[in-house]
Amino acid sequence: MINPPVKTNKPNVTLSPQEFSDFRDFINVEIGLNLTSEKKSLVLHRLSSRIEKLNFKSFREYLRYVRSQNSGAENERQHLFDKITTHTTRFFRESKQFELLEERILPDILNAKAHSAQKTITFWSAGCSTGEEAYTLAMVLEHYKRKHKKVFEYKMAANDISRKVIQAAQKGIYGRDVIRQIPSEYHKRYIQHGTGPFEAYVRVHPHLKRNITFQQNNLMNPASLPGFSCDVILCRNTMIYFSRTSRQKLVNRFTKNLNPGGYLLTSFTESLHDMDTELSQLSPSIYKLSVS
Ligand SMILES: C[S@@+](CC[C@H](N)C(=O)[O-])C[C@H]1O[C@@H](n2cnc3c(N)ncnc32)[C@H](O)[C@@H]1O
Incomplete structure (x- = not known):
């Protein structure tokens, strides 16, 4: 079955199943996180405004950039990892x-x-x-x-x-x-x-x-x-x-x-x-x- 791309409230950025799958592989190799399919909307929610702000036309283009050796890509990878990770913590937790x-x-x-x-x-x-x-x-x-x-x-x-x-x-x-x-x-x-x-x-x-x-x-x-x-x-x-x-x-x-x-x-x-x-x-x- 082919899933339709998820749309954000910002109409230009969508995340197709293939783009999500490529993104998931990238994140897994780079930082070990396992983005399950339930995380798809969350990924789009957390990244769409960033992608638009940087004027990338698609999720694929953004992914190509963060994977590249371009100057600035390292900085953007850092930004991406900040966004994609969960930081909940507290004193005397457990x-x-x-x-x-x-x-x-x-x-x-x-x-x-x-x-x-x-x-x-x-x-x-x-x-x-x-x-x-x-x-x-x-x-x-x-x-x-x-x-x-x-x-x-x-x-x-x-x-x-x-x-x-x-x-x-x-x-x-x-x-x-x-x-x-x-x-x-x-x-x-x-x-x-x-x-x-x-x-x-x-x-x-x-x-x-x-x-x-x-x-x-x-x-x-x-x-x-x-x-x-x-x-x-x-x-x-x-x-x-x-x-x-x-x-x-x-x-x-x-x-x-x-x-x-x-x-x-x-x-x-x-x-x-x-x-x-x-x-x-x-x-x-x-x-x-x-x-x-
Ligand atoms: C949910 S917090 C847990 C914080 C604290 N250990 C606690 O139990 O309250 C998980 C932290 O792991 C970090 N993290 C996730 N992947 C990481 C990686 N590959 N390398 C280093 N830190 C990572 C996240 O940025 C996040 O701040």
């Missing part, structure tokens, strides 16, 4: 995981570090969006140090394909209502309130930023790996949008990048059950690389 981190994972890692030459604990927030996940982790680590009177160093890589969200993450400034997401013992200490013209905003305490390096890069690119191997990798609510092949690539890459005994945390709705992996599942969203 907070149970941070409890498990405090109760089980950190004590285990600290114990292992006591017998290791490499003392710094290393983290990676892969697909970090606007930074709430990385800053939550930093708050939990700082809180843990105070509460348990522990002294340790940590460093964290946090990356995302979207330039816009990485810029926001680096600033660490959020609308005031994020306070509701953060338990009071944390926000009293680690969140600063804006005053005067900045009253509607809060920012994370500069101290939390010290150990985090935010970087814009593509998880599908092996160069996106942090320059160090990790004790804990968080990749939550990100692989869920990926094709199986891309997820497998990523899980293999994560596994190579974990220290022996290291952990991979996914979201509660994601599972590695269909992956070929040497990681063992400890609980629904926590995986561990064996020590030897």
Whole structure:
């Protein structure tokens, strides 16, 4: 059956089944996302005004351009990836995981570090969006140090394909209502309130930023790996949008990048059950690389 092209409210740009299929292949190869056919209208909705603004006559022409080596195409690819990705996030998202981190994972890692030459604990927030996940982790680590009177160093890589969200993450400034997401013992200490013209905003305490390096890069690119191997990798609510092949690539890459005994945390709705992996599942969203 031949599907008619989807029309937008802007009459000039349409998306034929063939154009969508080519676009889907491009996105899958470039950034790993799996655009199912239900996403067709969404793709058109998100891109049609951009295509018109740039005066491309058709979706096909736009796709040809973003695939090309033309000067400016790299910039447009970036714009496209910003538009096509979903950035929903919040502080203490799936907070149970941070409890498990405090109760089980950190004590285990600290114990292992006591017998290791490499003392710094290393983290990676892969697909970090606007930074709430990385800053939550930093708050939990700082809180843990105070509460348990522990002294340790940590460093964290946090990356995302979207330039816009990485810029926001680096600033660490959020609308005031994020306070509701953060338990009071944390926000009293680690969140600063804006005053005067900045009253509607809060920012994370500069101290939390010290150990985090935010970087814009593509998880599908092996160069996106942090320059160090990790004790804990968080990749939550990100692989869920990926094709199986891309997820497998990523899980293999994560596994190579974990220290022996290291952990991979996914979201509660994601599972590695269909992956070929040497990681063992400890609980629904926590995986561990064996020590030897
Ligand atoms: C839904 S957010 C999840 C944010 C955070 N991890 C959380 O659980 O709240 C998914 C993020 O993954 C990013 N992303 C998607 N594909 C990516 C890729 N190939 N490389 C790097 N980041 C990617 C998106 O830009 C988006 O910000």
